[in-house]
Each structure stands twice: as structure tokens, then as C-alpha cells.
Amino acid sequence: MTNYILKRLGQGLLTVFLTVSTVFILIRLAPGDPAVSYAGPLATTEQLARVREQFGLDRPVLEQYWIFLQQLFTGNLGTSYSFQAPAMQVVSERMPYTLTLATAAILLTAVVAIPLGVWMARRPDTNRELGVNVLTIAGQSMPDFWTGIMLLTGFAVLIPLFPASGFATWGGLVLPTVTIAILQIALISRMVRREMTANFAAPYLTVARSRGVGGPALTWRYAMGNSAIPVFTALGTRFAAMLNGVVVVEVVFAWPGVGSLIVRALETRDYPLIQATVLLTSLLAVAVQLVIDLAYPLLDPRVRLGKAAAA
Amino acid sequence: MNAQPAATQDYKEPALLEVRDFQVELITDAGIIRAVDSVNFSIHRGETVTIIGESGSGKSTTAMGILRLLPDDLAVLSGTVLIDGVDVVAEPKAIDKVRGRTLALIPQDPMTALSPVHSIGSQLSEAIRIAGAASKDKDAVRARAIRLLEQVHIPTPEVQLKKYPHQLSGGMLQRVLIAIALASEPQLLVADEPTSALDVTVQAGILDLLLELQEQRGIGILMITHDLGVARLISDRIHVMKDGSFVESGDVQQVVEHPATEYTRNLLAAVPVLGPWDETPAGNTQPDAAAAAALTNTGASHD
Amino acid sequence: MSISDTATPAASAAQPSRAPSPSAVTKALVAKAGATRRRNAAKWKLRIGAVCTLVVIIPILLAQVLPLPDANHQDLSARRLAPLMDGHLFGTDQLGRDLLSRVLHGGQVSLTIGILAVVVSGAIGIILGAAAGYFGGWVDTVVSRVLEAQMSLPLLMMLLLVVALFGPSIPVITFVIAIAQWPEVARLTRSMVLVEREKPYVSAARILGLHRIQILIQHIIPNVIKQATLVVLLLLAQAVLLESALSFLGAGPQRPFATWGRIISDGQDYITTSWWMVTLPGLVIVLMVVGVNLLGDGLRDRPRRKKKGA
Numbered sequence: 001m002t003n004y005i006l007k008r009l010g011q012g013l014l015t016v017f018l019t020v021s022t023v024f025i026l027i028r029l030a031p032g033d034p035a036v037s038y039a040g041p042l043a044t045t046e047q048l049a050r051v052r053e054q055f056g057l058d059r060p061v062l063e064q065y066w067i068f069l070q071q072l073f074t075g076n077l078g079t080s081y082s083f084q085a086p087a088m089q090v091v092s093e094r095m096p097y098t099l100t101l102a103t104a105a106i107l108l109t110a111v112v113a114i115p116l117g118v119w120m121a122r123r124p125d126t127n128r129e130l131g132v133n134v135l136t137i138a139g140q141s142m143p144d145f146w147t148g149i150m151l152l153t154g155f156a157v158l159i160p161l162f163p164a165s166g167f168a169t170w171g172g173l174v175l176p177t178v179t180i181a182i183l184q185i186a187l188i189s190r191m192v193r194r195e196m197t198a199n200f201a202a203p204y205l206t207v208a209r210s211r212g213v214g215g216p217a218l219t220w221r222y223a224m225g226n227s228a229i230p231v232f233t234a235l236g237t238r239f240a241a242m243l244n245g246v247v248v249v250e251v252v253f254a255w256p257g258v259g260s261l262i263v264r265a266l267e268t269r270d271y272p273l274i275q276a277t278v279l280l281t282s283l284l285a286v287a288v289q290l291v292i293d294l295a296y297p298l299l300d301p302r303v304r305l306g307k308a309a310a311a
Numbered sequence: 312m313n314a315q316p317a318a319t320q321d322y323k324e325p326a327l328l329e330v331r332d333f334q335v336e337l338i339t340d341a342g343i344i345r346a347v348d349s350v351n352f353s354i355h356r357g358e359t360v361t362i363i364g365e366s367g368s369g370k371s372t373t374a375m376g377i378l379r380l381l382p383d384d385l386a387v388l389s390g391t392v393l394i395d396g397v398d399v400v401a402e403p404k405a406i407d408k409v410r411g412r413t414l415a416l417i418p419q420d421p422m423t424a425l426s427p428v429h430s431i432g433s434q435l436s437e438a439i440r441i442a443g444a445a446s447k448d449k450d451a452v453r454a455r456a457i458r459l460l461e462q463v464h465i466p467t468p469e470v471q472l473k474k475y476p477h478q479l480s481g482g483m484l485q486r487v488l489i490a491i492a493l494a495s496e497p498q499l500l501v502a503d504e505p506t507s508a509l510d511v512t513v514q515a516g517i518l519d520l521l522l523e524l525q526e527q528r529g530i531g532i533l534m535i536t537h538d539l540g541v542a543r544l545i546s547d548r549i550h551v552m553k554d555g556s557f558v559e560s561g562d563v564q565q566v567v568e569h570p571a572t573e574y575t576r577n578l579l580a581a582v583p584v585l586g587p588w589d590e591t592p593a594g595n596t597q598p599d600a601a602a603a604a605a606l607t608n609t610g611a612s613h614d
Numbered sequence: 615m616s617i618s619d620t621a622t623p624a625a626s627a628a629q630p631s632r633a634p635s636p637s638a639v640t641k642a643l644v645a646k647a648g649a650t651r652r653r654n655a656a657k658w659k660l661r662i663g664a665v666c667t668l669v670v671i672i673p674i675l676l677a678q679v680l681p682l683p684d685a686n687h688q689d690l691s692a693r694r695l696a697p698l699m700d701g702h703l704f705g706t707d708q709l710g711r712d713l714l715s716r717v718l719h720g721g722q723v724s725l726t727i728g729i730l731a732v733v734v735s736g737a738i739g740i741i742l743g744a745a746a747g748y749f750g751g752w753v754d755t756v757v758s759r760v761l762e763a764q765m766s767l768p769l770l771m772m773l774l775l776v777v778a779l780f781g782p783s784i785p786v787i788t789f790v791i792a793i794a795q796w797p798e799v800a801r802l803t804r805s806m807v808l809v810e811r812e813k814p815y816v817s818a819a820r821i822l823g824l825h826r827i828q829i830l831i832q833h834i835i836p837n838v839i840k841q842a843t844l845v846v847l848l849l850l851a852q853a854v855l856l857e858s859a860l861s862f863l864g865a866g867p868q869r870p871f872a873t874w875g876r877i878i879s880d881g882q883d884y885i886t887t888s889w890w891m892v893t894l895p896g897l898v899i900v901l902m903v904v905g906v907n908l909l910g911d912g913l914r915d916r917p918r919r920k921k922k923g924a
Contacts, residue, residue, distance in 0.1 A: 030779030125651035141903035146896035203423040212411020212441040244768030266778040301475040338647035340917040384648035389638030
């Protein structure tokens with residue numbers, strides 16, 4: 001078990017390292033001069049040279065990479081061009097907002113999608129279920145930026161129930177959460193339906209029914225008990241992915257999280273900021289993935305007790 | 312619906328299971344398939360009745376149909392199935408009262424018959440609570456669970472209760488499933504190929520156990536098998552099934568020694584006989600060819 | 615439930631009577647049966663899906679033929695006209711461009727990118743997935759590791775980064791979407807090839823002395839590709855959505871025409887006064903993606919082989 005965790009941790013850290021290295025290479029491969037975007041189009045050659053020297057852009061790429069690695073291990077990725085503050089600090093300040101939004105969205109998703117999926121699995125292909133099924137397909141087919149703008153117009157402008165942007169009050173959390181959740185509910189509820197349908201057809205369920213186990217216990221204790229692992233994994237993976245920035249929704253709602261930060265960093269070619277965002281978000285995502293791995297044994301005795309037959 | 316069974320033998324009490332003109336029709340994408348075509352039989356206390364046939368003959372469908380375990384949107388049942396006097400075809404709800412009480416199932420493949428994420432103990436205790444035989448008290452349920460595991464000859468029952476299905480062998484799991492079936496003190500056991508997924512040596516132990524329990528409790532058993540060795544060993548009567556209907560019925564001795572139909576003769580020749588129970592295999596001179604003949608005899612394969 | 619009504623108690627003889635007994639299956643029962651419901655659900659999904667897809671795709675394909683104003687033609691005197699005014703079915707945008715024409719021409723670009731991306735990702739995915747599944751060993755290890763690594767990458771962020779750095783041209787965006795999508799195809803192909811590899815016809819071909827690569831290309835891939843193409847529709851839907859998200863964030867192609875995401879992002883500023891500039895292009899995306907998704911679902915659920923039966 002400890003070996004397993006250490007292995008997963010190692011893999012995760014390797015992924016983070018590869019990710020930031022890829023970003024480093026991409027940035028250096030890209031056409032265009034970051035010094036220009038920093039100093040502005042009217043800068044003189046001298047000014048540009050000074051900027052390059054200041055950020056180490058005049059040194060050979062390998063040396064830059066070496067410096068970058070040193071920075072990586074000291075946790076100091078330099079100063080953000082546009083914020084004039086340590087890049088890591090800028091990102092850390094944005095992180096709680098993304099975390100709040102992602103947590104709210106995943107909770108709403110779980111609360112709605114699981115009962116909905118079970119409901120669908122209990123009456124597959126009936127007229128009612130077909131209707132809901134088509135709705136879930138619609139839910140996964142709507143571009144989130146469009147859903148966001150529609151909700152924003154409807155419930156912040158036309159009927160001013162919630163604030164249109166930012167996170168000044170808790171009310172501001174509602175619309176972005178719902179926007180994210182619509183897509184996630186559609187995806188997760190369809191997955192719950194698939195898993196539950198498979199488990200409803202499993203031999204152990206028939207055998208449980210033969211010994212008089214009633215409908216609710218069959219659904220929740222047996223079918224759900226066995227669907228829980230993949231469903232939990234999916235929820236966890238989606239949550240981890242959201243920590244990488246719910247970019248589109250944050251932009252639409254001017255949410256002060258890392259998603260909108262990365263868009264700004266990209267627009268201004270703020271390389272330290274890009275690197276810091278990528279580093280922190282992927283570290284966090286790896287941490288969440290690790291928590292999911294740790295939770296597996298609680299849900300699945302086969303993981304907890306090893307696969308080998310003891311008898 | 313309380314007509315007396317039309318049996319040839321004299322029985323003092325009504326049959327545990329009385330099946331008349333029982334039909335199962337499956338509505339599939341390929342059309343409507345008559346998987347079970349008006350079969351008639353009955354089981355009394357202490358009796359073992361075997362339905363034998365090759366895969367696809369409809370024998371498992373018969374068993375599952377009687378227990379109403381076929382999905383309602385797949386199978387259409389008709390005819391009469393009286394379990395302890397109650398017609399479960401006419402009254403679909405009635406089955407809820409007999410499942411896990413008077414009626415229990417021993418499934419085909421023990422490896423997939425228990426929920427993998429629940430412990431043996433929790434699934435056994437659940438059956439005990441449903442049967443209502445013991446008090447709902449936690450210790451009483453546990454004590455009964457241990458006693459049941461002892462009855463099916465499982466060593467160190469206290470330890471096994473905490474285990475999960477993947478930690479036990481197929482033979483052990485089948486014993487656990489028999490214990491779960493016994494939890495309800497059933498009068499009728501439906502055993503759907505209880506040994507076909509097990510090793511030959513383990514098979515013998517399981518059959519031995521079933522016979523022992525029958526002797527102790529006078530349970531009626533409906534045995535579904537494709538194995539004539541099994542059928543011969545434990546049955547009182549045999550029904551040979553082919554393409555959904557019985558082609559031959561009768562006393563075990565009579566069917567085995569004087570098979571009336573070609574199909575039964577093929578079946579007899581095709582099925583190898585359990586080693587430890589019969590040292591002289593009965594007429595399996597060309598088992599492979601005969602098996603092939605028996606298998607190609609029918610076209611139905613809707614199991 | 616009318617099961618017992620239709621059951622006719624036959625003469626209970628000791629021997630089973632051979633006269634065929636009547637069927638208890640009524641029309642109502644057939645209509646309620648799982649197989650029938652599944653077939654109907656698949657049928658309806660296919661129908662609705664086909665209608666939704668065609669309603670969007672046909673006008674897009676005919677955009678050049680239809681009598682529409684030029685998509686980039688600005689007419690400042692006809693700014694932000696509501697739908698149906700002055701012959702503008704979808705109205706006009708803030709520069710007086712005909713919205714329907716913009717949506718259809720932009721749709722051509724979106725669709726081209728989507729189809730190209732699916733072709734590229736399909737090709738990469740099938741080749742690498744098949745190689746990993748068939749050869750196993752180090753090939754499998756490498757491909758599986760790359761798949762795993764990409765799963766844990768912050769995808770949209772990386773895509774944005776690439777587009778931001780290399781410019782929002784059609785080849786870059788196509789490539790970026792293909793990179794995002796190939797893992798799904800590769801994983802599916804790999805698992806199917808793993809199953810296929812063990813089948814008798816493969817060993818038969820090997821005994822005949824065929825080369826391994828020949829077996830893979832001539833025998834295994836044709837068997838796998840039919841199932842793999844089912845996911846193509848779902849991938850196309852994803853590709854269209856991904857492209858629209860990228861172009862909404864400003865990482866979409868500008869030439870020859872702005873794509874759907876960009877049109878919506880442009881209209882965002884005018885949402886309170888000119889609802890159609892966001893709503894209508896969005897509905898077009900939804901209609902098409904819903905259609906494609908429904909088609910994919912319906913094709914998957916459809917009964918595999920229709921037999922002539924009762």
C-alpha cells in the first residue's frame with residue numbers, strides 16, 4: 001500500500017515536472033519576443049536589451065533552463081511582468097477562488113447527478129427517461145461560455161437575482177457554479193446510469209433478489225455500492241481537472257481565479273506568471289489525484305485486501 | 312387456483328412446487344422466443360427433481376422463471392406456478408413473500424453471485440434478517456450466521472465472516488451461498504447448476520452437502536444441471552429438456568437405464584460421469600462425437 | 615398485467631401434450647418490452663439527431679449558394695438590426711454584418727477544423743493504439759505512459775498556450791484539437807486490439823506465415839475500425855465544442871471567417887440590447903452538437919443485427 005502511494009506520488013511529480021518543462025520549451029520555441037511585449041512596442045533597442053538582461057532572456061536556452069530548474073526547486077519563479085509581484089504569490093492569491101468554485105460545482109454535481117443517474121437506470125428507455133436522456137445530451141452539448149452568458153443575462157441582468165461578475169458576495173458563486181455543473185451533471189449522470197444499468201444486470205444482484213432483498217436495498221446498497229468506485233473516480237478526476245482552471249467560466253463571470261489569470265498571462269506573455277500558474281495548478285491537481293487514490297481502499301475491499309485469494 | 316396436483320404417486324400433503332403449462336416467452340430483438348414451452352412438474356417435501364438438458368435448452372430459464380428472476384420487460388410468463396399453494400404467475404407480488412423465506416436459490420457461478428464490495432458476514436446477516444428467523448439483535452444474528460457456516464462445513468466461521476468474496480475459493484463461496492440460502496429455513500431449494508463452475512472434487516463435496524441437508528430438513532430441491540452424473544446421483548425424478556419442452560420424464564433409474572428418446576441417449580453418452588461416484592463410466596465410448604451430436608441437435612441458444 | 619387471463623389451462627395429462635399452446639405475449643407486452651423500448655429509443659435518437667444535424671449542416675454546406683449577404687460586408691447604417699428585419703433572418707451585428715451569413719461561413723471553418731481534427735486524431739489514435747495493443751512490450755509501455763501523462767495535463771491551459779504562442783491559424787488549431795483527442799481513440803483501439811489479437815483467425819493467419827504487420831493491417835484493423843468509427847461522431851461533437859471554446863477565448867481563427875466562439879464573444883458586449891447576437895449563434899452550436907451526439911448515441915444503442923424474426 002505504501003509502495004503504491006509512493007509510486008503514484010512519484011508519477012504525479014514526474015507529470016508536474018514534464019508539464020512545466022514542456023511549457024518552458026514551448027515558450028522558447030514560440031515566435032515573438034517577450035521583451036517586446038514587456039517593454040511595449042515603442043521601446044528602444046537599449047531598453048529591450050536591458051529587459052532581456054533583467055529576465056535572463058539573453059542567455060543560452062540551456063542556461064535559462066538550468067536557472068529555471070533552480071527557481072523551480074526554490075519555489076521562486078521570478079517576478080510577474082504585469083503584476084510586478086512574485087509570480088507564485090500572484091497565483092497563490094487567486095487559488096482559493098478557483099478552489100471555492102470547483103468545490104461548489106462538484107458538490108452540486110454529485111448531489112444532482114447521482115440521484116438523476118439512478119432514476120434513469122431504474123427505467124431505461126421509457127418515454128420519460130428518453131426525455132431526460134435527451135436533456136442530458138443537450139447539457140453536454142452546450143458550450144459553457146454560451147450557457148454562462150445566457151444565465152448571466154437571464155438571472156443577473158433581466159431578473160437581477162445574482163451579481164453579474166466577481167465574488168463580492170456568496171450570491172456571486174451561484175451562476176458560475178450552475179454553469180459548470182450543467183455540463184458536469186450531464187456527463188456524470190449518464191455515467192451513473194451506465195454503471196447502475198450494468199450492475200442491475202450483474203449476477204449478484206439477481207441472487208440478492210432471490211433471497212428477498214427489497215428494491216431500495218438492491219438499488220442503493222448493491223448496485224450503488226458497486227458503482228461507487230467508478231463514479232467517485234470520475235467525480236475526483238473532474239474536480240482535479242477543474243483546479244487547472246475553469247478557464248472559460250471564470251472569464252465569462254470575471255471570476256478572480258487562476259483560470260482568468262492564465263488567460264491574462266497568455267495575453268500579456270507574462271512568462272513567469274504562466275510558469276507559476278501551470279506549476280501550482282498541476283501540483284494541486286496531483287495532490288487531489290493522490291487523495292482519490294488514498295480513498296480507493298475505503299470503497300473497494302479488493303484494493304484494501306489485495307487481489308490474492310486467501311482460501 | 313387450488314386444484315389438486317395431477318400426480319401419479321400418492322402424496323399426503325400438497326406439493327411444495329406445482330408447475331402446470333408453464334411457459335416463458337422472451338421478447339428479444341430477434342423476435343419472440345419461446346424459451347420454455349408448457350412444462351409440467353411438481354416437487355414434494357424431501358424430493359429432488361432434476362431438469363437436465365444442454366445449454367440453451369431452457370432449463371435455467373425455467374428455474375429463473377419460477378423464481379420470477381427474469382426481467383419483467385424481457386420475459387412473459389404464463390401458466391401456473393404454485394409455490395406452497397400460491398400462484399406466483401397470476402400474482403407477481405406474491406413472490407416477494409416466498410423469496411428468502413420458503414424459497415431459496417443456489418446460483419450457477421459462485422464467483423459472481425456475491426457482491427464483491429460487501430463482506431460475507433454482511434450478506435449472510437442480511438439474509439438472516441430478511442428471513443426473520445432469528446431476532447434482530449446483532450449478537451443473535453451473528454451467532455446464527457456462525458452456526459449456518461458451521462452447518463455447511465466452513466472452517467473457522469468467525470474469521471470467514473469478515474472476509475470478502477474475492478478472498479474465498481469457488482467451492483467455499485458456493486458453501487457460503489448455500490448457507491445464505493439456508494438462512495431462511497427454506498422448504499424449496501432451486502439449485503441452478505450449483506456445481507458446473509467448480510472443480511470435480513469440489514463438486515462432490517457440494518452435492519454431498521446438499522444431500523445431507525435434504526436428509527436433515529426434508530427440503531424439496533429443484534436441480535438444474537447438464538450433468539447426468541449429478542442428476543443420477545441425487546434425483547428422484549428427471550425431466551429431460553430440449554428446445555424448451557420436456558422430451559422425456561420419469562424416475563431416475565428408468566430414464567438413465569431405458570432412455571426413450573434419441574436425445575436422451577445422446578445426452579447419456581455425451582456427459583462424462585463423476586469419477587468418485589461411479590467407477591464405471593456409462594457408455595461414453597466416443598464422448599466427443601456424441602457431445603457434438605447432442606449439441607448440434609438443437610438450434611436454440613437463447614440462454 | 616394480463617398474463618393469467620391469456621393463459622389457457624390445457625388438459626393436465628401426465629405426459630406433456632405436443633399441441634402448441636397459445637402465446638401469452640400480447641401487443642401491449644411487446645410494446646413495453648425492454649428490447650422494443652431500446653429499439654424505439656435508438657430510433658428516436660437517430661431521427662432527432664439526424665434532423666438537428668441536417669438543419670445546421672445543410673445550410674452551412676450551401677452557404678456559398680444561398681442568397682446571403684457577404685459575411686464580412688459591413689454596413690454601418692444597418693447596425694444591430696433585430697432578426698427578420700430587412701431580410702436579415704438572424705439580424706445584424708454591431709458592424710451591420712449579416713449574422714446568419716457570419717454563422718454559416720464561420721460554421722464552415724468550425725466544421726472543417728472539427729473534421730480535420732477528428733481525421734488526424736483518429737489516424738494517430740488508431741495507429742498508436744493498435745501498435746500498443748498488438749505488439750505489447752515496450753511499444754505498449756511507451757504509448758500507455760504518454761496517454762496517462764496527457765490525461766493529467768492541464769489540457770485547455772496547454773492548448774491555449776500553444777495557440778497563444780503560435781498564433782490562431784487553422785492548422786495550429788486543428789493540430790491542437792487533434793492532440794487533445796487522440797488519447798480517447800488510442801485507448802479504445804488498444805483495448806479492442808487486445809481482445810482481437812487472441813482470436814483464432816489471428817493465429818490462423820500467423821500459421822499461414824503472414825507477417826505480423828500484415829496481419830495487423832489486413833486482418834485486425836478492419837475488424838476494429840468499424841467499432842472505432844462509432845466514437846468519431848462523439849469526437850466531432852467534442853471538437854466543435856473545443857474549437858468554439860478556444861475561439862471564444864480569442865484563440866480562434868480570424869480568417870477567412872470568424873468562427874462561432876468568436877462571434878459569440880463579439881456579441882457578448884451587446885447582450886442586453888441585442889440578444890440575438892449571442893443567443894442565435896449559440897443555439898446553432900447546441901443544435902448541431904446535440905444532433906451529432908444523438909446520432910452517436912443512437913448508432914451505439916441500435917440493435918446490432920436485424921434478424922428476420924417473428
